[in-house]
Amino acid sequence: MSASETTTARVVAPDTEPAWKRVADDQMRRGAFTRTLPMWVGAFALLMVMPLLFPSAVGVTIMNQMGISIVFALSYNMLLGQGGMLSFGHAVYFGLGGFLSVHVMNYVEYDGWWLPLPLLPFLGGLFGLAFAIPIAGFSTRRAGTVFAMISLGVGELVAACSIIFVAFFGGEEGVSGDRTMGPPVFGSEFLSEVEVYYLTAVIVLISALFMYLFSRTPAGRMANAVRDNEERAEFVGYSQRYVRFVSFCAAGFFAGVAGGLFAINYEILTEENLNLVTSGWVLLMAFIGGVGFFIGPIVGAILLTLLQTVLSNHTELWQLYVGILFVLTVMYAPRGLTGLVMMHGPALRAGRLGMLAVPYAIAVVPLLALLAGTALLLEMGHTANQSVVGESEAHVFGLTLDVTTALPWVVAAVLAVGGGYGLYRIAQYLRDAFAQATGPAGGHQ
Amino acid sequence: MTAALQMQGVRKNFGPTEIIRGIDLEIRAGERHAIIGPNGAGKSTLFHLISGKYSKTAGRILLNGTEVTELQPYQINRMGLSRSFQITNIFPRLSVFENVRCGLLWSMDYRNSFWRLVDTERALNERAAQILDQIGLLDRCDLPAGVLAYAEQRALEIGITIAGGADVIMLDEPTAGMSHSETEGVVDLIRRVTEGRTLVMVEHDMGVVFNLADRISVLVYGEIIATGSPEEVRASKAVQEAYLGTVQESGEEVL
Numbered sequence: 256m257s258a259s260e261t262t263t264a265r266v267v268a269p270d271t272e273p274a275w276k277r278v279a280d281d282q283m284r285r286g287a288f289t290r291t292l293p294m295w296v297g298a299f300a301l302l303m304v305m306p307l308l309f310p311s312a313v314g315v316t317i318m319n320q321m322g323i324s325i326v327f328a329l330s331y332n333m334l335l336g337q338g339g340m341l342s343f344g345h346a347v348y349f350g351l352g353g354f355l356s357v358h359v360m361n362y363v364e365y366d367g368w369w370l371p372l373p374l375l376p377f378l379g380g381l382f383g384l385a386f387a388i389p390i391a392g393f394s395t396r397r398a399g400t401v402f403a404m405i406s407l408g409v410g411e412l413v414a415a416c417s418i419i420f421v422a423f424f425g426g427e428e429g430v431s432g433d434r435t436m437g438p439p440v441f442g443s444e445f446l447s448e449v450e451v452y453y454l455t456a457v458i459v460l461i462s463a464l465f466m467y468l469f470s471r472t473p474a475g476r477m478a479n480a481v482r483d484n485e486e487r488a489e490f491v492g493y494s495q496r497y498v499r500f501v502s503f504c505a506a507g508f509f510a511g512v513a514g515g516l517f518a519i520n521y522e523i524l525t526e527e528n529l530n531l532v533t534s535g536w537v538l539l540m541a542f543i544g545g546v547g548f549f550i551g552p553i554v555g556a557i558l559l560t561l562l563q564t565v566l567s568n569h570t571e572l573w574q575l576y577v578g579i580l581f582v583l584t585v586m587y588a589p590r591g592l593t594g595l596v597m598m599h600g601p602a603l604r605a606g607r608l609g610m611l612a613v614p615y616a617i618a619v620v621p622l623l624a625l626l627a628g629t630a631l632l633l634e635m636g637h638t639a640n641q642s643v644v645g646e647s648e649a650h651v652f653g654l655t656l657d658v659t660t661a662l663p664w665v666v667a668a669v670l671a672v673g674g675g676y677g678l679y680r681i682a683q684y685l686r687d688a689f690a691q692a693t694g695p696a697g698g699h700q
Numbered sequence: 701m702t703a704a705l706q707m708q709g710v711r712k713n714f715g716p717t718e719i720i721r722g723i724d725l726e727i728r729a730g731e732r733h734a735i736i737g738p739n740g741a742g743k744s745t746l747f748h749l750i751s752g753k754y755s756k757t758a759g760r761i762l763l764n765g766t767e768v769t770e771l772q773p774y775q776i777n778r779m780g781l782s783r784s785f786q787i788t789n790i791f792p793r794l795s796v797f798e799n800v801r802c803g804l805l806w807s808m809d810y811r812n813s814f815w816r817l818v819d820t821e822r823a824l825n826e827r828a829a830q831i832l833d834q835i836g837l838l839d840r841c842d843l844p845a846g847v848l849a850y851a852e853q854r855a856l857e858i859g860i861t862i863a864g865g866a867d868v869i870m871l872d873e874p875t876a877g878m879s880h881s882e883t884e885g886v887v888d889l890i891r892r893v894t895e896g897r898t899l900v901m902v903e904h905d906m907g908v909v910f911n912l913a914d915r916i917s918v919l920v921y922g923e924i925i926a927t928g929s930p931e932e933v934r935a936s937k938a939v940q941e942a943y944l945g946t947v948q949e950s951g952e953e954v955l
Contacts, residue, residue, distance in 0.1 A: 273833070274833060275826070275829035275830045275832065275833040275838060276829070278797070278829040278832065278838055279822070279826040279828070279829035282797055282819070282825050282828075282829070283819050283820070283822065283825050285819075286817075286819025287819055288820075468817065469814055471818060471819060472815065472817060472818065473805050473810035473811065473812065473816060474812040474813060474814040476798065476805070476818055477805065479791075479793070479798075480794060482793075483792055484790065484791050486753075486773075486789060487791060488774075488791075488802070489772070489773040490773050490774070490777055490782065490783055490789075491777060491802060491803045491805075491860060491863070492774050492777040492778045492806030493774055493812075494774045495774075497812060498812060501814065505814070
């Protein structure tokens with residue numbers, strides 16, 4: 256069947272060039288870096304104007320944290336998304352890179368080392384790499400459960416070491432430094448947050464660029480191939496172990512760079528920065544954003560940093576909401592938030608995205624009811640559970656609700672149950688509408 | 701001239717069970733050699749032993765005169781042996797084009813380099829496109845390999861197998877599960893792409909075997925009971941017995 260179609264295509268083609276030549280040219284043109292160049296330039300421009308859009312100290316601090324998270328999550332995705340390695344210990348390289356960076360800051364301050372601050376994350380990266388090499392050496396023989404278990408063990412091991420080797424890890428209070436002691440760079444001593452922002456932004460962009468380019472090299476392409484089918488990769492001449500080893504080392508390097516950025520921003524590192532909680536957090540960022548896309552971890556890092564910094568100001572339950580978001584992503588959107596957006600590509604290309612406007616507008620009503628009702632129930636429950644005698648007011652969505660009266664509970668329950676039921680009822684209608692917008696031309700079978 | 705493949709006393713036990721019970725076989729360079737035999741005879745196991753997927757209990761295997769008995773699959777592949785699988789074995793999430801390109805990378809000496817971009821390498825991309833043209837999948841090059849029709853996936857698997865330019869090609873039931881017309885297409889494809897190379901093939905379809913093979917070996921319960929030209933094997937009493945349980949008195953053709 257395919258053979259005959261190929262023949263037809265050849266007959267129709269007007270030029271004399273053989274068909275394979277055109278396909279090769281086409282692949283090279285579409286894969287060319289120059290095609291993504293506008294995006295990189297756009298990202299650079301956006302990063303440069305962000306402090307003008309959000310000039311507040313809080314805004315700049317949050318953006319710095321986003322930048323660190325972006326590099327960290329992208330490096331994690333070199334393992335999970337591109338290499339098929341589920342790591343529970345990636346914070347090890349982040350933390351080690353960070354600790355080394357703080358120590359180097361102190362060497363600059365007290366021992367007179369000459370080191371411009373922008374080079375510090377690079378040193379952090381090399382330190383992360385130095386530890387990634389031996390650890391990758393014994394943990395990349397297999398992917399899957401074996402790899403995951405080893406990464407968990409190594410993560411625990413290094414976290415335990417941080418209490419034991421006080422000279423390097425500083426014990427429970429950690430190690431702190433001062434970033435401003437190095438030689439000025441372009442006249443800046445990095446006293447203010449905004450100066451640190453621009454330093455962070457440039458390093459984030461360079462790191463992201465190199466991680467993207469890595470995914471287009473033979474080593475990066477084979478990481479995908481080994482993820483898909485390690486046996487097949489072995490039978491085309493590649494050692495699955497060595498392919499994973501290379502990706503693991505690259506991921507360790509960039510995690511160390513992120514750790515160095517963290518050290519510059521916060522000037523302190525503690526055991527918390529390399530323990531399992533941090534390792535779990537980077538997994539959440541990458542997965543919620545979408546591990547199948549290069550941009551996925553960036554989306555996840557931005558969103559979760561926002562939740563961490565903004566939502567945590569409004570509710571003590573923010574981690575519960577992040578947990579719920581993660582579970583829902585695993586269950587209903589395994590390709591992450593980026594996957595949810597990308598699945599509309601076919602409808603967009605077919606010019607039928609508009610067909611989804613009405614169904615989505617209808618769906619928003621029960622969805623919001625469900626979310627609002629659930630949040631109300633959780634917050635009121637939290638208040639009722641926690642309240643000191645005499646304190647019975649929950650503050651949600653700018654409302655003040657008395658949890659000792661029945662009415663708020665009834666309203667919240669009606670919203671949650673009604674919203675859930677409403678979504679359940681229109682689910683099939685939504686699926687049909689989506690299939691029609693996405694399906695073959697004409698939209699009907 | 702050395703044989704492409706030599707097996708000397710190759711054995712494989714799984715626990716107490718002997719699956720391959722001492723195989724001595726020479727595959728001549730440039731021949732098309734089919735291995736046939738009833739289900740459970742150990743044909744696929746023999747393939748796994750040769751290609752390095754399984755370790756050997758005993759015996760030696762030589763590829764182009766060099767011992768490969770203890771080598772890993774990727775090492776054997778680098779020495780010029782490439783194989784396909786009975787159950788389709790491709791990179792399902794990569795595009796069809798990338799599947800073939802991954803099959804080419806090592807042989808074109810790209811190794812695990814992280815300082816070159818695959819999209820800027822003209823020779824690599826042109827070679828991949830030529831192979832897609834050969835296997836008739838040029839117009840499918842952008843699809844994820846996992847969504848191809850079954851017959852197309854089988855063709856792609858052959859494409860990946862031959863991409864690296866190995867001089868010994870091993871195909872494990874390349875026409876399994878195909879319709880009559882699809883089988884004809886694949887036989888034609890195999891003939892074209894293995895031109896000038898050594899082909900070792902496991903196959904159940906006797907039409908395909910007698911059409912393609914220069915020589916045939918019959919594997920029964922882990923032993924080769926006959927090797928020879930299609931005519932010799934067809935006439936062999938041992939083969940008839942193995943396939944039918946008894947020797948046909950009349951000597952009528954059973955294969």
